[in-house]
Amino acid sequence: MADDASFAALVARIAEAAPGLLTRALGTGGCWADLFVERTVHHRLSLRQEVGRGGVGPARRSSRRHVVEGAAVRVPGTQREGFAATEDLSALEAAADEAAARQGPRGPARQAAPPARPSIHLELPADAPDAVAEAEKTALLRAAADAALSLDARVRRVEVAYHDRVRQTLVVTSEGVLCAEASMLLGLRVAVTLAAAGGAVTAHAVGGGAFGFGHFFAHPPEALAREAVERTQRLVGAQPPAPGVVPVVLAAGWGGVWLHEAVGHLLEADAVAAGASPLAGCLGSAVAAANVTLADDATLPGGRGACAFDDEGTPAARTTLVENGILRAFLTDRRAASRMSLPPTGNARRQDYRHAPLPRMTNLVLRAGADDPAALLADVADGLYVAAVGHGIARPGHGFAFDVLEGYRIEHGRLTAPVTGARLAGTGPEALRALAGVGSDFRLDTARGLCRKAGQVVPVSVGMPTVLLRAMQVGRMEEGGDTPRGLM
Numbered sequence: 001m002a003d004d005a006s007f008a009a010l011v012a013r014i015a016e017a018a019p020g021l022l023t024r025a026l027g028t029g030g031c032w033a034d035l036f037v038e039r040t041v042h043h044r045l046s047l048r049q050e051v052g053r054g055g056v057g058p059a060r061r062s063s064r065r066h067v068v069e070g071a072a073v074r075v076p077g078t079q080r081e082g083f084a085a086t087e088d089l090s091a092l093e094a095a096a097d098e099a100a101a102r103q104g105p106r107g108p109a110r111q112a113a114p115p116a117r118p119s120i121h122l123e124l125p126a127d128a129p130d131a132v133a134e135a136e137k138t139a140l141l142r143a144a145a146d147a148a149l150s151l152d153a154r155v156r157r158v159e160v161a162y163h164d165r166v167r168q169t170l171v172v173t174s175e176g177v178l179c180a181e182a183s184m185l186l187g188l189r190v191a192v193t194l195a196a197a198g199g200a201v202t203a204h205a206v207g208g209g210a211f212g213f214g215h216f217f218a219h220p221p222e223a224l225a226r227e228a229v230e231r232t233q234r235l236v237g238a239q240p241p242a243p244g245v246v247p248v249v250l251a252a253g254w255g256g257v258w259l260h261e262a263v264g265h266l267l268e269a270d271a272v273a274a275g276a277s278p279l280a281g282c283l284g285s286a287v288a289a290a291n292v293t294l295a296d297d298a299t300l301p302g303g304r305g306a307c308a309f310d311d312e313g314t315p316a317a318r319t320t321l322v323e324n325g326i327l328r329a330f331l332t333d334r335r336a337a338s339r340m341s342l343p344p345t346g347n348a349r350r351q352d353y354r355h356a357p358l359p360r361m362t363n364l365v366l367r368a369g370a371d372d373p374a375a376l377l378a379d380v381a382d383g384l385y386v387a388a389v390g391h392g393i394a395r396p397g398h399g400f401a402f403d404v405l406e407g408y409r410i411e412h413g414r415l416t417a418p419v420t421g422a423r424l425a426g427t428g429p430e431a432l433r434a435l436a437g438v439g440s441d442f443r444l445d446t447a448r449g450l451c452r453k454a455g456q457v458v459p460v461s462v463g464m465p466t467v468l469l470r471a472m473q474v475g476r477m478e479e480g481g482d483t484p485r486g487l488m
Contacts (some may be wrong), residue, residue, distance in 0.1 A: 007039055007168045008122050010089070015107035015115050018172040021073070022112035025096040026174060028104025030075035031338070032080065033096075033112065033412050034312060037089070037170040038353040039069040040132050045162045047141040047268070049149070056149060058161045059142075063134060068351045071095065076335055086353045115178035119315075122168065123183045127212035129164030129186050136213070137162055144190045144221035146290040156200060157193040160221075161305045162186075162211075165218040165459075171313035179309045185210055185459055188446060190224045194232040201238075203231035203388075203405065209302040209446025231388065231406060238418035240476050241409065247383035248424065248472040249376055249410065253443035254389055255461030256325075258424070259294065260364050261392040261400035262431040262453070266346075267329075268396075269336035270358040276396040278429050279327060287327045288432040292368045294322040296331055298346060299361035302446040304459035305362030312348040312357055319345045322432075333359045342421070358454060366464035369438025373466035378413035384422070384474060385410050401425040403477050424475045439467035482484040 018035055025033040070087035073095045082103025084095040107386045108119035124131075143159040148158045164186040187208030194201045205227035207219050250258060266277040279287060288294075299306050312334050321329050326354045332340070333348035336359055341448045348357035378386065385408045392402035405420035426434075444463030451460045 009354060010037065011120065011122070014170060014172060015178055017119065018178070019112045020115045021092055021096045022172065022199065023095060024112070025073050025075050025082070025100050025111060026110040026259040028075075028100045029107030030077050030100070030103050030110065030111070030335060031077045033072065033099070033174040034071065035073050035092070035170075035172045036311060036350070036353055037071040038167065040067070040167040040352065041393055042066040042068070042166060043129065043134075043137070045134070045137055045141060045163050045263050047145055047160045048157070048352045049145050049155045051149070052153060053464070056257065057143065057411040060075065061138070068352050072353045072356075073099040074097045077103045077106045079106065081335075081356065083356050089430050107405070110174065112174035113176035115172060116176040118178040119309065120180045122180055124166070124182050124184060125212045127214040128184050129213055130166040130431045132213045137164075140188060140216055144188065147222040148192050148223035148229055149327045150191060151226060152194060152233065154193045154195045155192055155229065159191040169282045171309065171311065173313050177190060177313040177399060179313045181212045181308045184208065184211065184212065185304060188216065188221060190221070190361050192225070192228040192230045192232050194229070194236070196235070196236040201232045201235050204228050205231065206447040210304060210306050212303060219396040222336040235406060235418055235420055236441060238420040239483035240367060240421040241384060241407075241419050241474055243475045244245045245471050245473055247380045247382065247387045247410070247471045249380060249383070249475075250389075250467050250469070251387050252373070252439065252441045252450065252464060252466045254445040254446070254462065255386060255467070256364065256464035257365060257389045257392040258273040258431065259366055259464060260361060260460070261394040261402055262426065264296070264361045264364045265394045265396050265453070266428045268361070269330045269332040269342065269394040270359050272330050273336060273340060278338060278397065278427070280427065282328075283326045284323050285327055287429065288322055288325045288435055290325045292322055292325050292432070292435055293320065294364070295320045295367070296345075296347065296361050296364050298388055300363045300365070300444060300461070303444065303459055303461040304446060305450050307362065309348045310357070311350045312350065312406070314344045314346040316362070317346045319347070331359045333357055349458045350460055355456050358456065360453065360458055361451065361460055363444070363463065364460040365442075365444065366438065366463045366467070367461070368440050368442035371439050373441050376466055376468040377410065378417070379437070380410045380467065383411055384408075385415055385417065388431045399425060399427045400431075421477045423475045431472070434469040434471050435467060439466035441465045464480070466477050
């Protein structure tokens with residue numbers, strides 16, 4: 001597979017061969033079978049430049065293009081799942097035989113249906129990242145570095161990283177579903193280190209999403225450089241806050257990391273089925289205030305988790321999880337939906353063809369409320385305002401935590417001393433109950449978001465308005481460690 005045309009040709013060939021392949025996979029029984037084919041191209045560039053006594057030093061650059069391509073056949077059974085992956089697309093029959101052997105024997109052989117009404121979405125815009133010359137991408141990095149170096153004489157180091165991804169996938173199922181899709185992501189990260197009394201300060205800014213390269217004409221790299229420099233300037237003299245339980249106001253957008261970690265993972269059906277979610281028996285019950293409506297929405301334009309269909313061929317959808325405070329749904333893949341007698345929500349996702357899909361979030365969003373964001377801040381006598389969030393981690397059944405990169409003390413409703421190096425922690429049910437105010441200023445953050453779970457990493461987005469939580473545990477960033485699930 002070398003380009004879009006060749007992948008489209010592959011889709012046509014597999015559409016003819018798929019019924020035979022999947023019938024072969026169902027030779028030992030199995031509930032159903034599917035075939036997943038992928039070609040993903042990653043391109044990463046970086047630039048690092050330091051300022052010493054002799055002035056600005058030479059730029060250190062790197063560039064790496066990486067291709068992931070292959071296919072997997074899967075045969076879920078009543079007791080176990082047969083799964084086989086191969087990077088050799090001429091070996092699909094062998095993969096089907098291997099998957100069948102790993103699944104069974106469990107029952108009579110089944111016949112796969114031919115694909116009906118294929119859903120093909122392989123078109124990409126002219127500015128898709130893989131159609132852009134490396135020189136143009138390098139110029140993006142150079143513009144960001146030059147801007148950062150020019151904005152403050154105290155800048156001592158600039159690091160700029162660019163990544164794009166073009167992914168083409170095909171899913172064929174034994175029930176006759178055939179879906180093919182092309183998607184893209186790009187991102188730019190500018191990190192700046194500033195010399196200051198008492199030690200250096202480092203901060204970063206990011207941009208991007210599921211857009212073409214033209215995104216950076218509307219959102220130029222110089223703006224990201226300015227954002228990063230201004231953040232370092234604001235953080236000069238910032239200190240970790242005293243530990244304790246305080247009211248917290250979280251800024252709109254990327255602040256939604258707390259919802260992803262605190263609540264989203266608890267609503268993934270595998271955690272529910274395993275008894276690891278304290279929300280398992282709460283469908284139809286109130287789990288939050290009436291002003292809380294939370295959804296996972298794979299249809300949001302620009303969202304990093306956006307798709308036309310999931311990695312099992314289920315159409316993408318918006319799934320309302322909590323509606324006016326009432327828990328309405330869990331996020332499912334086909335296996336979990338069948339086992340739990342729930343509808344499939346289109347949330348089966350896999351890192352690549354070498355992994356079986358799992359129930360995963362796509363774009364988790366908290367609907368805007370009626371509260372004035374300024375009034376939420378004014379309502380806090382002594383607390384913490386979180387302007388920028390870093391890594392988040394979650395352990396369903398045990399709690400969650402996320403890091404504060406930029407924050408401010410709230411004293412009598414006003415922002416005062418800058419804060420950094422804090423970690424906020426708690427449990428999902430407690431955090432939902434503490435959600436006391438929901439602002440009217442919803443914002444979706446498309447620039448960042450990688451969710452780690454069970455050894456797999458998938459892109460996601462989060463979005464929310466400014467929110468007020470009446471009580472959250474505040475500690476030091478270094479107090480926590482990594483856990484099996486996380487968002488970055």
